Every structure is written in C-alpha cells, then in structure tokens.
Amino acid sequence: MNDSTPLAERLRPNTLDELAGQQHLTGANSILRTAIENGKVPSMILWGPPGVGKTTIANIIAHNLQVPFYQLSAISSGVKDVREVLENAKKQVGAVLFIDEIHRFNKGQQDALLGAVEKGIVTLIGATTENPSFEVNSALLSRCQVYVLKPLNRDDLNALLQEAIKRDILFKELPIELKETEALLNISGGDARKLLNLLELCVNTLSEKSSKEIIITDDVVMQIAQQKIALYDKKGEQHYDIISAFIKSMRGSDPNAAVYYLARMIEGGEDVKFIARRMVIFASEDIGNANANALLLANTTFDAVNKIGYPESRIILSQCATYLASSAKSNASYVAIDEAITLVKKTGDLPVPLHLRNAPTKLMKQMNYGRDYQYAHNYERSFAGQEYLPEKIIGTKFYDPGSTPREVELRKFLKSLWKEKYNY
Structure with missing residues (x-):
C-alpha cells in the first residue's frame, strides 16, 4: 500500500447522495x-x-x-x-x-x-x-x-466501514473481515474522518504482519489504537482527559501540574478560547469568594486571549492558570446554587412574600404588595433584618462560607447580622 492519500480523502463523497447522514x-x-x-x-x-x-x-x-x-x-x-x-x-x-x-x-x-x-x-x-x-x-x-449538522449515528458509521472495504481502490483487493466494530465506533466518537483513519491504521498494521487475512476485532483495534494514536486529539478522548487533568491540578493547588497540562493543550492546538472559558468557570466554581479577584483575572484573561491569539496568549494563559492554582479554594457558591435549584425543583413556585412584591398598579397596592418592605439603607449598618424567603422555607441556609481567611470574615459578618437565624 504505497498510496499516500489517506482513506478518508479517497472516500470523500462527490455528490450529496454519497454523503453519510x-x-x-x-x-x-x-x-x-x-x-x-x-x-x-x-x-x-x-x-x-x-x-x-x-x-x-x-x-x-x-x-x-x-x-x-x-x-x-x-x-x-x-x-x-x-x-x-x-x-x-x-x-x-x-x-x-x-x-x-x-x-x-x-x-x-x-x-x-x-x-x-x-x-x-x-x-x-x-x-x-x-x-x-x-x-x-x-x-x-x-x-x-x-x-x-447532526452527529452520525451507528448505522451511518457502520455503513461507512462497509463501503470503505468494498469500494476503496486499495481495500477492495485485500482479505479484510470486520468481525467486530464496537471499538472502532467508540474510539472514533461519531467522527467519520477519525473512524476511517483508525480503520486504515488497523488495516495497514495487520497487513504488515500477514497478507493472508486481516481480521479486525475489538481487541485488535484497542491494541493498535493505544500504541499508535496521537497523544493529543483536541476533539477526542484525550481532549477531555487533558482538560480534566488541568482543572483537577488547579483545584488541587498544584501550579506545576496545571502549567504542564496547559502546555499539552497548547502544543496540541487546543482552541485558546476553550481553555480560557474553562478557567472562568473554574474561578467561580472552585475559588469563588475565597478570592473574588480570581474571577476578575480569569474573565480578563478570556478577553485578552480572544484579542491576541497564539503564540503570545500562552503567556497570559500561564499567568492565569498559575494564579488560580495558587489561590485559596472554595466551592461554597457552587454548592449554594445547586442546593437552591434542588429545593426549587422540589417545592415549585412558592409565593413571594407580599412585602417584597412590586406594586405597579393601584390594585396591587390595595392588596398590600410592597407595603411593609423595609429599605435596608434606612437602617444601621444598612441591615433591616427582614424576612426575604417564602414562608415555607424560612431559615433555610444555602450559602455556607468555607474556612479560607476571606470566607471566615464573610461568616463573621453574616453572623453579626443574622445572629442565630442561619447558624453562621
């Protein structure tokens, strides 16, 4: 097989009728x-x-x-x-x-x-x-x-494999048997080009060992894939593994591991905005009010790399990643909103207390909408101590500050206002 044109190119459709899916x-x-x-x-x-x-x-x-x-x-x-x-x-x-x-x-x-x-x-x-x-x-x-465009389904992909074996100018002359296709389909992740590239890799590898029969099984595909597939595929499994390792390294406060996985993504051609977007999410999810500047820096990083692009963006990404990894951590805000959403789904649309409702019409005013609302800034320390939650869930605490220095200060402040109400 000395044709250097990849299988995916040799099989590229010329008409809409030939297009899969x-x-x-x-x-x-x-x-x-x-x-x-x-x-x-x-x-x-x-x-x-x-x-x-x-x-x-x-x-x-x-x-x-x-x-x-x-x-x-x-x-x-x-x-x-x-x-x-x-x-x-x-x-x-x-x-x-x-x-x-x-x-x-x-x-x-x-x-x-x-x-x-x-x-x-x-x-x-x-x-x-x-x-x-x-x-x-x-x-x-x-x-x-x-x-x-929709992802290709398994029928589309299986048909593509069969077509490659029967129609390709090189493959149709070979004794290829597709005994199993599960591994081919799973590794390719619905990407037709990746599927055909993997099939070609398997056929070429097996044909070097034997010219009599080329039997493709799931085990054979997994062995060949693990040995020869590129270390970083920005659209495949490694894409998710590396970004996961990057996030977990920052969460674990290891700037060295974080910058290593950042380098892996940069060298793999990862989209600069994808990396920056994940750091914005991380700054709020994993740092939150333990260091409010983290979200500001991450957001600024997203804006900056969007304007500048590679290669200079690597420096900005590195600054942000190492800062986030070195910062105090808290997921209290993340936990708070998830708990609140869970309760909303469970309790439905609880009535908003009358004193918190807007009263744009005369009828609403007659119904006491907004009547007893206490404007916080009219009180000492800008705190009225009024009830803001619906009656059914009065006293429910969603936000529980962590133990970082900044959050300890927040906890002390909230306790000084609410005393024992929320058990801060």
Whole structure:
C-alpha cells in the first residue's frame, strides 16, 4: 500500500447522495439540496461536531456549481490571506470561499469578510464546531444561513466501514473481515474522518504482519489504537482527559501540574478560547469568594486571549492558570446554587412574600404588595433584618462560607447580622 492519500480523502463523497447522514439537509426536497440544484446557494455557516461532513458539503457545492473555489483554514490564515482571496474573487463570477474553523477568526478577520459577502463578491461557507451565535460576528452571521449538522449515528458509521472495504481502490483487493466494530465506533466518537483513519491504521498494521487475512476485532483495534494514536486529539478522548487533568491540578493547588497540562493543550492546538472559558468557570466554581479577584483575572484573561491569539496568549494563559492554582479554594457558591435549584425543583413556585412584591398598579397596592418592605439603607449598618424567603422555607441556609481567611470574615459578618437565624 504505497498510496499516500489517506482513506478518508479517497472516500470523500462527490455528490450529496454519497454523503453519510445529514438527510435533513441533503435528502430529497431538503433546503440545502434544493438550493444546490437551483444553483442559488446562500452564504452559510455549517455548524456541527467534527467529521460529520462540513468540508465535504462545501466541496460538493463547489463541484456542482462549477465555480472558482477557495479554501482557507482559520488556524493558519490571517487577514492578508483573506484579502488576497477576495481580490482574486473580484475578477471571477460566483466564487465560493470555504473557511474551516471560522470561529477561530478574530473580529478583524471576520470584518474583512463582511463587505465581500454583502456585495456578493464571494459566497461564504464557514465551518464551525462552536455555537456560531457566540463565535461569529452578529453582522456576518445575519448575512448567512446557519445549517446544523447532526452527529452520525451507528448505522451511518457502520455503513461507512462497509463501503470503505468494498469500494476503496486499495481495500477492495485485500482479505479484510470486520468481525467486530464496537471499538472502532467508540474510539472514533461519531467522527467519520477519525473512524476511517483508525480503520486504515488497523488495516495497514495487520497487513504488515500477514497478507493472508486481516481480521479486525475489538481487541485488535484497542491494541493498535493505544500504541499508535496521537497523544493529543483536541476533539477526542484525550481532549477531555487533558482538560480534566488541568482543572483537577488547579483545584488541587498544584501550579506545576496545571502549567504542564496547559502546555499539552497548547502544543496540541487546543482552541485558546476553550481553555480560557474553562478557567472562568473554574474561578467561580472552585475559588469563588475565597478570592473574588480570581474571577476578575480569569474573565480578563478570556478577553485578552480572544484579542491576541497564539503564540503570545500562552503567556497570559500561564499567568492565569498559575494564579488560580495558587489561590485559596472554595466551592461554597457552587454548592449554594445547586442546593437552591434542588429545593426549587422540589417545592415549585412558592409565593413571594407580599412585602417584597412590586406594586405597579393601584390594585396591587390595595392588596398590600410592597407595603411593609423595609429599605435596608434606612437602617444601621444598612441591615433591616427582614424576612426575604417564602414562608415555607424560612431559615433555610444555602450559602455556607468555607474556612479560607476571606470566607471566615464573610461568616463573621453574616453572623453579626443574622445572629442565630442561619447558624453562621
């Protein structure tokens, strides 16, 4: 087997009929198929998990419309690359520009596309694994149709495996038996490209050992996968293992382990915003009021890396990660809201005390809405000591400060106000 083209590329569909899954978009009389058949494809954002056909759909559109097709990756392309494509597109008719991982473009890069899309210089097809509502400029998003691609189901993936064995120019000449597929499906996680890459890895490894028979079982797949799959796959199992180790290292107050796993993610090409977003959550979930500055720094970090990007963002991420790991820890706020939500689900919509209700109408005032409310700032220490919880759950304590110095001060303050009511 000396063909260097990967199996996933050799099997890439050329028509919508060959595409696995996505029948809601590409089936008979579907929106996207109708648009392609009519030759009137709008600018669009294809949103879905990895390996479900986003790039393939873009290629099929360009092939069917027979128009100039440009492809950029947001990981490696900048504003200069975008402008160069747009200049070339001005000299052509109906050019399509496909941008993979468009969510990684910053505001300036996305703005560079806006005018060309508005004027019809290019039809933009953006692919993203992230919610475009959060990651794509609203002005650009408003000029694009958003099509949601669904994860491939097990039937789709099994059919893809069978097709690879029967149709691929190299595989169809080999004595391949797919005895078991569970491991292939589980490791690939619904990603067709990863599934085919793993199948190819298994076939190549087994064919080196024997030319008589290539029997693929779950045990064989697991052995080969553990030996040869890349150490960091930002969309696979390692993606979740490494971010989990990163979070747990910060929670365990080990800045050395935290920065190590941060380096693993950076070297693996992890999205800078994904890392920063997790640190914002961590700052509140695991540090909270033990050090309120943690949330401020984490949020500032998210804003900063969003503007700057790699490679400089590694320094900002490291500063934040080591600070969070070195900070006092508390999950009291996290526990408080979960306990409150649990009680809300259990007790339903308990009536709000009358003195806390708003009274915008005369009738509501006659019903004593807001009548006995005590404005806290009119009292000493800005504390009225009034009852704020519904009658049924009076005295329930959700927030219980931890033992860090800052929380001890909070506990003392609350106890001085509420005395024995909440047992602070």
